[in-house]
Amino acid sequence: MAKLLKWLKPYKNYVAGSLFLIFLQAVSELYLPNLMADIVDTGILNKDVGYILRKGIMMLLVALGGTIAAILASYLSSKAAVGFGRDLRETIFEHVEKFSLAEFDKFGTASLITRTVNDVNQIQMMTVMGLRMVARAPLMGIGSMIMAVYKDAQLSLVLLVTVPFLIGIVYFLYRRSVPLFEAIQKKIDRLNHILRENLIGIRVIRAFNRSEYEKKRFEEANLDLTETSIKVNRLMSWFMPATSLVVNFTIIAILWFGGIRIERGTLQVGDLMAFIQYVMHLMFSLMMMSMVFVMFPRAYASASRVIEVLETVPEIKESENPVEPGEIKGTIEFKDVTFKYPGSQEPVLKEISFRAEPGSVTAIIGGTGAGKTTILNLIMRFYDVTSGNILIDGIDIRLLPQGKLRDAIGYVPQKVVLFSGTVEENIKFGKDIDLEEIERAAFIAQASEFVSKMESGYDSIISQGGKNLSGGQKQRLSIARAVAKRPRIYLFDDCFSALDFRTESKVRSAIRKETKDCTVLVVAQRVATVMDADQIIVLKEGRIAGIGKHDELFKTCPEYREIVLSQITEEELA
Numbered sequence: 001m002a003k004l005l006k007w008l009k010p011y012k013n014y015v016a017g018s019l020f021l022i023f024l025q026a027v028s029e030l031y032l033p034n035l036m037a038d039i040v041d042t043g044i045l046n047k048d049v050g051y052i053l054r055k056g057i058m059m060l061l062v063a064l065g066g067t068i069a070a071i072l073a074s075y076l077s078s079k080a081a082v083g084f085g086r087d088l089r090e091t092i093f094e095h096v097e098k099f100s101l102a103e104f105d106k107f108g109t110a111s112l113i114t115r116t117v118n119d120v121n122q123i124q125m126m127t128v129m130g131l132r133m134v135a136r137a138p139l140m141g142i143g144s145m146i147m148a149v150y151k152d153a154q155l156s157l158v159l160l161v162t163v164p165f166l167i168g169i170v171y172f173l174y175r176r177s178v179p180l181f182e183a184i185q186k187k188i189d190r191l192n193h194i195l196r197e198n199l200i201g202i203r204v205i206r207a208f209n210r211s212e213y214e215k216k217r218f219e220e221a222n223l224d225l226t227e228t229s230i231k232v233n234r235l236m237s238w239f240m241p242a243t244s245l246v247v248n249f250t251i252i253a254i255l256w257f258g259g260i261r262i263e264r265g266t267l268q269v270g271d272l273m274a275f276i277q278y279v280m281h282l283m284f285s286l287m288m289m290s291m292v293f294v295m296f297p298r299a300y301a302s303a304s305r306v307i308e309v310l311e312t313v314p315e316i317k318e319s320e321n322p323v324e325p326g327e328i329k330g331t332i333e334f335k336d337v338t339f340k341y342p343g344s345q346e347p348v349l350k351e352i353s354f355r356a357e358p359g360s361v362t363a364i365i366g367g368t369g370a371g372k373t374t375i376l377n378l379i380m381r382f383y384d385v386t387s388g389n390i391l392i393d394g395i396d397i398r399l400l401p402q403g404k405l406r407d408a409i410g411y412v413p414q415k416v417v418l419f420s421g422t423v424e425e426n427i428k429f430g431k432d433i434d435l436e437e438i439e440r441a442a443f444i445a446q447a448s449e450f451v452s453k454m455e456s457g458y459d460s461i462i463s464q465g466g467k468n469l470s471g472g473q474k475q476r477l478s479i480a481r482a483v484a485k486r487p488r489i490y491l492f493d494d495c496f497s498a499l500d501f502r503t504e505s506k507v508r509s510a511i512r513k514e515t516k517d518c519t520v521l522v523v524a525q526r527v528a529t530v531m532d533a534d535q536i537i538v539l540k541e542g543r544i545a546g547i548g549k550h551d552e553l554f555k556t557c558p559e560y561r562e563i564v565l566s567q568i569t570e571e572e573l574a
């Protein structure tokens, strides 16, 4: 928790101001019972109306001052806590942006969302409570104790019996609630995860008639969270009655012993009234502190989760001695690359070596799960190789600044990702270009026609995830986005399969012209897509089964021959 305090630093003036005001509020509250005792013991006993009025007005002024201080303290502490929460969320977001895919896989999207929103909220609430109560409760507690002893030291002995009871209750609840609060945060993660999957997969869920099953899954997670929350609340429901009971017993004991002392003439009525008020303040402070204690475990659990994210060092780091490559030309070379996903037993790529030159097209073909996408992931440095090297223009990509590397790449993923916004915003996502360039990119990707038919053309709104577009339309916008960057290297990950043959061949011939000086890597399933590539890499279970041109591979590589013949007959080939 203390580790997070550095985000509170910019707000230290607000914190100091609020602590000072809380101090003033506490002083005013401690002074009031004293004034009241004076009114009773001096004013009322001597029937001195003037004295009562003077002291009464003073009480009013002190109370007013205390109230103003309390309002201002609340304002300042809220400002500090809200700003602290905002900064923390921003820091987490920026940090997570630097994560490699391995760290994303480790936390999971749902958990990262819960940690950024819900956990930070818990910490923020704890900060407000902390600022208001942590300062006020000890001040009031100690102040009331001193004042009570000052009023009647002997009567204060009652507290020696009752205060340990209160502390015992708080300690018991604290020990019991910590694990429950930790569990609650994990269960919120799980609920978010299921909810997210349901919202994203709603079409598939309906098509497969799995709504009931998903409903059950959600209900189970929801119930699980509810049960744990009820357990915590049940535990907490003991808190107020138990503490009230102790407080009321304390008051009864004070009235009992106080009455005896008044009878003996060793205590005045006003002082007893003030004493009771001080004791109430003391008990109230202890209750406040215990509320902080109760909130603390939850905030502590949240803080640990946030710190876990912040302390995760992204595996993919900028090199300490980066090589400034100047203009990237685009030669890609794999040298004996072996790669194992974090947490996996077996490598998915084994001893891969090939070279792709600018001005050439390299196609990668192979069965599902052969490791084709992984090759592209490695070129973009989403993961680092386990052994071997990947060189761009002869420089190991680990030595290249990541921004420079990715700026040189135009990537079209297998699964289209579009962002909510306009068509134009989506196309110029990788580079801020003018409308003419945007239209050019759309033209190459064969997207101009359908975009011009959309109601507002390039200003048409794309809904979340591109739900208002067809699969092929989304794919073409995704291609246009890559083309718009005018990169040196193109990585097409099986992105033509959503297009019909005619559109695919149009897109490919337009792209061929556009990319004639660039290095192009195409992952494909269709033989027609790879046939005219300058080199074809046949992947089988993470190894290169063959590399060469179509005719040569058809003769020499049985795996390639099998793929080709599964799609085209020998007569068609001839």
Ligand SMILES: Nc1ncnc2c1ncn2[C@@H]1O[C@H](COP(=O)(O)OP(=O)(O)OP(=O)(O)O)[C@@H](O)[C@H]1O
Pocket (backbone or CB within 6 Å): 105, 341, 342, 344, 348, 366, 367, 368, 369, 370, 371, 372, 373, 374, 375, 414
């Ligand atoms: N993030 C990951 N963590 C662990 N294993 C992974 C991860 N991503 C992929 N894999 C595994 O790596 C292997 C290769 O995956 P990859 O996506 O590269 O295959 P692919 O050849 O592109 O397949 P497809 O044609 O079906 O897209 C698969 O067995 C897959 O299970």
